[in-house]
Amino acid sequence: MKTTLVTVMLMLAFAASAQSIDTTTVQLSPDYLDFDEVKLQIAAQQYDSIMYGDLKEYPFGIVFQNGKGGVYDFRNAGLVTEIIYENLTYAGKKDDDDDVYHFFRWEDEETIGKMCVSESDAGVVSIGYKKEKE
Secondary structure, three states, X not given: OHHHHHHHHHHHHOHHHOEOOOOEEEEOOOOEEEEOOXXXXXXXXXXXXXXXXXXXXOOEEEEEEOOEEEEEEOOOXXXXXXXXXXXXXXXXXXXXXXXXXXXXXXXXXXXXXXXXXXXXXXXXXXXXXXXXXO
16 A cells, blocks of 8 residues: 555656647537447536546546536546646556556646546545745
8 A cells, every 4th residue: 555655656746747648628518428439428517618538548537617627537427526626637647557547737826736546446646735936
């Protein structure tokens, strides 16, 4: 457990170098957005827009509501985090021996943060730190 946590924290430290993906952002207007390639549906009326990549390779996306974002798990059709993050973006993924980790980044007026989501159990490790004053 301790080794896994250290591994994840090290991955967060190097998340900036993780390979990013091409994402698609769609404004949601129908009652449901149907992803044929993985046979999933998402209740679109709950969100303003959604950002996602190839859902078979990237099972997590970002949903937006009232200008804030949260991480969404398409496999389990539910939120992994609350929808509280400003300027939330996908930063890439890293394959490890035991698991695949997906990285996200957010930034508000005072804080910069990074989070890592485990593909095996959708567990989240999140780190935020104060911005340096200019």
